[in-house]
Amino acid sequence: MxxxxxxxxxxxxxxxxxxxxxxxxxxxxxxxxxxxxxxxxxxxxxxxxxxxxxxxxxxxxxxxxxxxxxxxxxxxxxxxxxxxxxxxxxxxxxxxxxxxxxxxxxxxxxxxxxxxxxxxxxxxxxxxxxxxxIAPSITARLLAAFAGTGPAPPQAQPIEALTDREEQILLAVARGRTNNEIADELHISLSTVKSHVASLMTKIGVRNRVEVAMWAFETKRVAR
Known part of the structure; x- marks a missing residue:
């Protein structure tokens, strides 16, 4: 609830x-x-x-x-x-x-x-x-500036390979897109987006969208 x-x-x-x-x-x-x-x-x-x-x-x-x-x-x-x-x-x-x-x-x-x-x-x-x-004009900018300044992530690669769709979701989250915006951009339902985000977080071992974005920068999936 x-x-x-x-x-x-x-x-x-x-x-x-x-x-x-x-x-x-x-x-x-x-x-x-x-x-x-x-x-x-x-x-x-x-x-x-x-x-x-x-x-x-x-x-x-x-x-x-x-x-x-x-x-x-x-x-x-x-x-x-x-x-x-x-x-x-x-x-x-x-x-x-x-x-x-x-x-x-x-x-x-x-x-x-x-x-x-x-x-x-x-x-x-x-x-x-x-x-x-994760506002594109603020959060992504800060993540790009600070990613790599701390210790390397304990797990640089996912437990299980990401699907093509999960890679798309990963980039969208890192760029500050909301679930609704991702659904519109990829022409999929909101519930499908949420399911992919949950699966993505499990695979890369993070707890929230901020950490998803940080992981994307740390693993060079998003250029600074």
Whole structure:
């Protein structure tokens, strides 16, 4: 069951700047079906509140005192977390060099600090429904810039060879296409796209679309 079936998407915002938290709250609370239920000014408080309140989506700044956004993300959504939460990271592309680490820590997506209301709400809705925002103008650009800056992936090739269709899906995800856009481009049903994406993630050993895109860049299937 998705959050769309149970009411408003509950969001927690964590940023060490009060003006930034206030701005994010105002933007999100103005969106239909989204409600900010908590704020935190540092990473440790964010982790504590998230574990207690279980919001549908955590929106984290990377640079926070006591525990930065990367560590907070790892504690809530990392590979060793039994019941990972949905985390979207907000960063400044020109200054922040920790995006790759945030994605490796389990972030389901990320935005630039100057993202507008539409993109912000899209990212929250995508994360709440088990998807990830892979915007061609933002996410693919960042993935291309940061792919390869961290340790090599533990498994460079898939467990089982990808089918031609799965290779098409892989490239589309890496380029920021949503499931609906992929369905339209490939002239297949939405359920078929979802089935291919699930199979693809199993074969390459990743958990979400952000990691699918990263894997595509790391294995040179998408040129930088």
């Amino acid at each position: 998705t959050t769309a079936d149970t009411g408003a998407i509950k969001v927690m915002v964590a940023d060490d700047q009060e003006i930034a938290r206030t701005g994010l709250r105002m933007i999100l609370d103005a969106q239909p079906g989204i409600e900010v239920i908590a704020e935190a000014g540092d990473g440790l408080r964010a982790v504590e509140l998230a574990r207690r309140l279980r919001p549908d989506v955590c929106l984290f700044d990377i640079r926070m005192p006591r525990c930065d956004g990367i560590e907070a993300t790892a504690r809530l959504a990392g590979p060793d977390v039994a019941d990972p939460m949905a985390v979207v990271v907000i960063t400044t592309f020109d200054l922040d060099e920790y995006v790759y680490a945030a994605l490796r820590a389990g972030a389901r997506g990320f935005l630039l600090k100057d993202a507008g209301p539409d993109l912000l709400s899209q990212a929250v809705r995508a994360a709440a429904n088990g998807d990830a925002l």
